[in-house]
Amino acid sequence: MTARRILIVDDEEDIREVAQLTLEAVGGWEVLTAASGNEALAKAVSQQLDAILLDIMMPDLDGIATFQQLQANPVTQHIPVILLTAKVQAADRHRFAELGLTSMIVKPFDPMILPDLVADALGWSD
């Protein structure tokens, strides 16, 4: 099994920490974190990533804007993005889907199944 590299983007330090530990310990993946959208964009370019777990509600550059910039950049546009959000309104889902964001994980999440959710969303069969 090749170790996957996942970038977790969240402005909440505690959440980054818990999520990172979860994906590492339960999923057995390699995890990078970013505390803001800008940091995420920088890491997406500089690091080899298999997926990005992206929080939406962030100050300055929020999750949507970050995603749009990732899409705009040919270097990063291929990286699959999973939204990590507390927002559950149908209107939001619809809006995100229109933007091409079909994968979504709702907070709070169960750490034991988070890696499975990610794998399912990305179509990772292993």
Add this chain to the structure above:
Amino acid sequence: MRSSEQIKAEIEEKFGFFPPFFSPAEQNPQVLENLWQQTLSAYVNNPLSPLFKEKLAAYLSRYCAIPYCMICHSCSLRPLGMRAREVLQMLEAPPPGPTDMNAHLQVLAAHSEQLAVLSNWNSTIEESLLICAVFISLEGETADYYRSQLRHLLGTVNYQHLVSFIAYVKTCHVWMEAHPEVAYTADKRAIEHFSFLLGDEPELADFFHHYWERLKRERQSWAEQRAAIAERQQHEAALRQSEERLSLALEAAHMGRWDWDILTNKVFHSVATEAHFGLTPGSFGGSYESFLASVHPDDRQCLHQAVMQAVQAGADYEIEFRVIWPDNSIHWVASKGQVYYDKTGKAVRMTGVTMDITERKQLFAHEQALRAEAEAARNQVANILESITDAFFAVDSQWCFTYLNQQAEQHLQRSRAELLGKNLWDELPEAVGSKFYEEYHKAVSQHISVEFEEFYQPLNTWFAVHAYPNQKGLSVFFQDINERKRVEEALRQSEEKFRNLVEQTSDWVWEIDTNGIFTYVSPKASEIIGYEIAEILGKSTFDLMSVNEVQRFTQVVSYFISTQQPFTRLEKTLTHKDGHLVVLETSGSPIFDCQGVFQGYRGIARDITERREIERLKDEFVSVVSHELRTPLTSIRGALGLLANGVLSTQPAKGQRMLDIALNNTDRLVRLINDILDIERIESGKVTMTRLACDAANLMINSADTMRDMAEKAGVTLSVSPVTTRLWADPDRIIQVLTNLLSNAIKFSPEGSTVWLTAELVRSKQVEQNSSVELLFQVKDSGRGIPADKLETIFGRFQQVDASDSRNKGGTGLGLAICRSIIQHHGGRIWAESTLGEGSTFYFTLPVLRSESAVAIADPSNPLVLVCDDDPSIRDVMQAMLEKQGYRALTVASGQAAIEQAVAQPPDAILLNLMMPGMHGWETLAILKQQPSTQKIPIIILSGLLPDATEVPHPGISDWLVKPPEQQQLFQALKRALSGSDRHIRVLVVEDDLDLAQVLIAMFERYGIETYYAQTGREAIQISQRVIPDLLVLDLVLPECNGFTVVDWLRQHNRLCQVALVVYTAKDLDDSDRERLKLGQTLFLTKSRVTTEEFERRVIKLLNRIICGSKEDTNHDSQTDFNR
């Protein structure tokens, strides 16, 4: 003239011989010729049958003294076919009576058709006719009647033949009797001729043998009969003579006369009467029946009845009836008659007159027709007037009713009988002077028609009236229009209701035509989108939209409009005149006219801009809260999930880290939830601020102490400068605000810096409290500062300057929002000022409680309230509340002080606490109620305790309030307590001199005394009854009842006989006057001898006596209620 020979030759030629009958005339050719010509015409050439002629001649010859005629004619019968026996029977037959006549007339009548032609006569007819002829020949009493009957039956010509033959026979008899010399020869010849007859019938011989006796007998009875008749005829002639004179008179009057002999049923009609019946003279039948027969069948019964009633009951006979003339024409006859009775009372005769009234009847009929026509025309008008739905009446020039129809009767609720001929204004007096009166007079005087609508109070009815003047007076048509008025009113109310609804509703009501152009908009439209109504009308909704919105909304509504469907709650965005966008929610229904043609739409538009904004904010808030809550939960859930599943069992350090994360986030979640609930409760008003009088310094110190640990941890110095100021606030909440602000300041202050908490009194900047003073708090830090655009928004929810602050600084994002709510609830303001990089200062203000010095300036006329409470804050609060309401307030801290104060300066009421150290409330109450000078003062208990419901309320307590008292309850209790002692002194000044009266009134009013004024004695009595004055100032010389009368009257009334009196008069009074004028406490002051000042002094003294007396105060000198 022929010679006798010539005539004789002709006779011989005719008969074959010259009969002896003619021989007496042989020598006189003239007589012979006459006799022969008569014989020829009446006998020989008479067309009656030979047998009939001979039979009649034979029979009648019985009465001839010369048997010749009888024998001659009897012999003639044999060759004509009669047997001898039959001849004898005929000759012996007794003469017929009226009974036979009637029978035979009936027989003849039955053959009436045959009678007209002689050749048709058969033996039956001839037999009956013979008897009738014999009867009429005998000239009986009723012969005339039967003559006319026979004439009627036979016709005039045949009758003439008959009667001329009878006349001839009679002439023959007379001729023969006049020439008895002929008789012998004649008799001899007759007997010779007769022999063959005698051979056939021997009894004939016997008949002729006794001829003389028989003749004698016959002639005698006939003669007697004739004599009786003659006698009567003589009477009748005399009668007739007088009647003829009558007849002449009647004739002149075209009247006829009639006479009915009831016994014989013989009726006489005069020529004129006959003419009235269309008969030629003498042609009337002569009986009642024949008279009746000529009467019109329709009138016959009635006529007969009238006759019978006259005959039997003696009733007046006066009748008009129709008769049918022989030519079948119908004529009118008037008849009048009288009945005569014999001695036994039996009706014997009836006589009277007739008159042809045909012409009159025709004239009458014509007139009647004309009248009927006029009547019909009138009826038609009346019918029209009756059938129209309008009520109608007409009055003449004297305003008297000449007509009113049924509707008018109904509407006026008066009958025709009541009103016709009566004067309109007499009958409807309530209308005099009304609009009806004015309009009718206008119509008549200006000769114009008027129409108007008016309510007629007495009938409680609205009438619509049209009145038309005419020569005779006025015609008035009117309708009850109550229903219409009711409908109009209902419509008007309904219209008004809907207009009000439309105009008052917060929605914009609109109508558009088929082109979408506004044809109506309610005034609200102008408010909503800023354009004048006139500007909106003529525009379409699309004219008020942005281009994009036009496109969008067109798509939305096009379906509804194209299908003419109603639509509901469509959202559209219009552009306000000032440019901002207005979101409207509009609903509409298509309008169709009565033919179902689409006319447009009608509906409402609701301004939902604000609602949309609120919804947006709410959604945002929910979204934010959801995020804020989920964030710590995510950490907790993740951390605990990993721990629970033992994932980290080999990594204890990481496990511990996860526990810390979970714990921290749990704390954060708790704070967050508390704050969210808190702000919701404050803003929804569910949490009330428990305001107390509190000291600002205490609050500041208290808050600083709470935050000192945190400051120390942060390495921040806390500098507090407490200011002692009494506040009216909820201390816990103010501390919450202060600690929140301090906490923020500490969080954002760099280590080693200082946070300052200060306060200062400032003049309020708020207009409505322009003279009041506020306390301004300041919390100042030297942190990073707040950008200018965030200075306002930071007081919103979750509006931290930096979103990460809540995590980093442990805030919830709700602190400042809560602070703002609390301060606003206290009537204060909160704001922030900041310089980026240098620091921020948060300010808030609170109203300051008014200081005690305010008591000094209180209006001394206001009620004084003594507050007794050991708790200084209660005293402060109560004082503030009372003074704010305009009471003067004194505060004492103990029961003992309360008693001392109450004696020294009796208050109008005392607010008394119960639980006090030293003398408690109950003791204080008892002492106050024992002392005469304080026992009347109402006492209100103000306690933390509830009154014991099981006990009878203490009689000395006027009210019981529980702390903290509600303002309203407190002042109501005070009002109740004070009303008992709040009695005004009333003075009535009775003085006809107005100038003096004004001086007196002004004087009393200076003392705040209620003053009434009467100019006359009568007014004085009236006002006294009404106000029951405490004092009367009375002049004696007054118009309408002098002062003595006033006093006499007052003395007689229990409630007034003890009223104090000041007699103030120019008159010198003796003792008896003084005795008469005594009422209650009475003072006599003489004008001009007493100065105004003296008057004032003495009257006020008297008033004070009265008041002290009413207060049962024994110490007269100690109190002066009225001093200036």
